[in-house]
Amino acid sequence: MKIKTTLEAYPKTDSVVTIGTFDGVHIGHQKIIKRLVTIAKKEKLQAVVLTFFPHPRMVLQKDANIKLINIIDEKSQLLENLGIDHLVIKKFTRDFSRLGALEFVRDVLVNKLHVKHIIIGYDHRFGRNRNANVDNLREYGEVYGFKVTEISAQEIDEVAVSSTKIRKALSQGDIETANAYLGYNFMLTGKVVKGKNLGEKIGFPTANIHIEEPYKLIPKTGSYVVKSKIDDVTVYGMMNIGNNPTVSGEKQSIEVHFFNFKKNIYNQKIKVELLKRLRDEQKFNSIDDLKAQLSKDKLTSLNFLEQNNV
Template sequence: MKIYKNIEDFIPIDNAVVTIGTFDGVHIGHQKILASLQESAKDIKGETVMLTFFPHPRMILHPEDDSLRLISTIEEKARHLAASGLDHLIITPFTREFSLQSPEDYIRDVLVSKIGLSKIVIGYDHRFGKDRTGSLTDLLAYSSLYGYSVQEISEQDINEVTVSSTKIREALIKGQIEIANNYLGYPYELTGSVVMGKQIGRDIGYPTANLHIEENYKLIPAYGIYAVEVSIVDDIQVKEGVFQSHDHTATFKGMGYIGTRPTVNGITRSIEVHLFDFNENLYGKSLQVKFLHFIRHDIRFDILEDMIKQIQEDERRIRELLNC
């Protein structure tokens, strides 16, 4: 898959089969649209193109609202789209100027002129253009004038999947990680760099790697203990415009913790992982953490020894769940 950081870098192609959207999470509903995209491209011997935007439009149009949290970082989204078989991913910066285009200007100047639109595959409820006034009706109305066809993913087809990015976010916030993973079609993940912590885990026999998540818009699941799979990864994602998958130098099973460490009077949120049967230095490395099972909520223990006993029980349960 080729990645373009601006639509101006894209050279229009013949028989471009296009879809547009945020595709946050690239969940099983999105995957249905992507499958239709692939089928359409195969039928006309074309290439698949997705146009997405970063930053998220809401970040630009409503900068005073800091509540937006996304399932995927832009790098995670790219990786899942590459796995779907997408040929071209255009990540163009969203600006206020861009948002002021009329539906016809958007269709003519962006989709047709800059991409080479031959066919568009779109959900029934997609909106675009100034004040989100553009819709499927506009795409159909201008299709003859600009020489492209339209395939609608119907409300019935989308609702059959009974999944949405909103439902996934709600499940993650509640700690319903298994539900979120079923909706996504893969384990929810966080990727971050290992930074120095307070080393409390080491003192109680459970050394942890403390993660710093660079993207402040990334959704962090509910506070608690999780069964996780942790990979040490290479940060390089793109080489000469072509997507390169993560190189996993090693993968381990372990325990994940999200919380404020109330037993030791912690205040700020901490994201930590303890890797089973591992004792090497991870400082400065990047870890990809896949959340597999929710074990329990974060609680405060009056006695440190009680917390250690509970962690030991958590480990026993997680090892049993992960068969390790």
Template sequence: MKIYHNIDEFKPVKNAVVTIGTFDGVHLGHRKIISRIKELADASGGETVILTFFPHPRMILHPEDESIKLINTINEKAQLLEQLGVDHLIITPFSRDFSNQTAEDYIRDILVNKIGTKKIVIGYDHRFGKDRQGGLNDLLQLAPVYNFEVIEIPEQDIHDVAVSSTRIRQALLESKVDLANEFLGYPFFITGKVTRGDQIGRQIGYPTANIVIEENYKLIPGDGIFAVKVEVDKVLYKGMAYIGTRPTINGTRRNIEVNIFDFDREIYYEQIRMEFHHFVRGDMKFEGLDKLKAQIAQDKIDVLSLLVHG
């Protein structure tokens, strides 16, 4: 897959089959749309093109709203789309100027002249251009003028995409990673850099890698203990992750840390990827480190059982 970080980097391709969207999560609903554009491209000897935007439009149009959290970072999204066999991913920098184009300017300048769209797969509710006034009707009216075909995504499929995205976000915030994974079609994951902690885990026999995620818009699951798999240097290890404020030691800052099983290498400042497979229990305060250590021993037994059986 070729990635373009600006529309001007892209050169029109033969029989471009295009779809547009944020594709946050690249979940099962999105995958139906991607399958459709691949079918159309294969049938016409064309190439698939996804046009997405970064930052997320709401981050630019509503900068005061800090509640916007996304299932994937832009790099994670690109990895997932590449795995699905998309040919071209255009990541357009979203700005107020970009959002102020008229519907016809957007269709003519972006979709036709820049991308060379021959087929566009789009939902009835997709909006674009100044004040989001452009939509499916504009595309249908201008398709014969600019010689492209519009394929509408069925309303039920659009509903499935919207519902899935909402339910995934809500499930993750409630620590229900099993449910989120059902809708995603793959284990939810985070990528981050390992940083030095205060070595409390090491003191009680369960050393942890503390993970820092640079992208503040990345959605983090609710607090608790999770059965995870951790990718370090392309090798996957089992482990148990903790998200929370560490109330037993009166912590206040929210941490993400993981005890990687059968692993004793120092990986400070390395990038790791952590897949969430199961929720084990919520965060809780213990009366001292000895009781915490006893609970963690039980957590490890539970985690291994969960990872073996599913």
């Protein structure tokens, strides 16, 4: 898969295109992308996903403060795994949002992406003030010579999923529901940085994960069972998201204790997948009480992994 950050960088190659923010690349999105790839192979076209960053709500609703399920790197990898040929990430601006439906179709889809076929969800709207729909797209298709395939309400609604529902589940700590809607494990990607080394002192050394992107959604505070792939080896562990109230922590941290793992991974970028939520964050009366709870958490985590044949 090739990533383009401008429309001009796309080669002059006929394409089948789908359009959207695709935050989460969830099971509903995956239906659309799989149809895109199938049609591209059948019609010998390039499979192209046109997406936007920043998210339109970040630009048009300055106070929205929306948090996203995926950072760009995560979304790119998920889309590549689905078999697309090109990911075009168009910078979303206020000026771009004012582009009329005709201008968008003619200047972006036809002249820049050389579209011959568009795959779109039944409820997709586009153009200035989102005033154009699939019917308008079909009319433009007759003028400019491209086909339109609509993913029906029945096809998409049968999975009853949306990025909004997933964000809500994550904010409530309902990782099992979020993962079911996503069709993969929700992930956090960041660099391992130095912490206070408290975990090491009490027998539970942790990797402190720094997530650079301020727009990344962080799930509800608490402890989770997690897995990660480090140097091509899958490792499991437990992660705490919170403020370390037992030791008077002042800002949120994300710390992972990997089981049976001793490698130095400082400054390494890792991806941590969340499998199950263990409990809320707690304030303990002493370090010994904290240590005892961590031992219980480890046992619960190992039992969960064993029961699920992980």
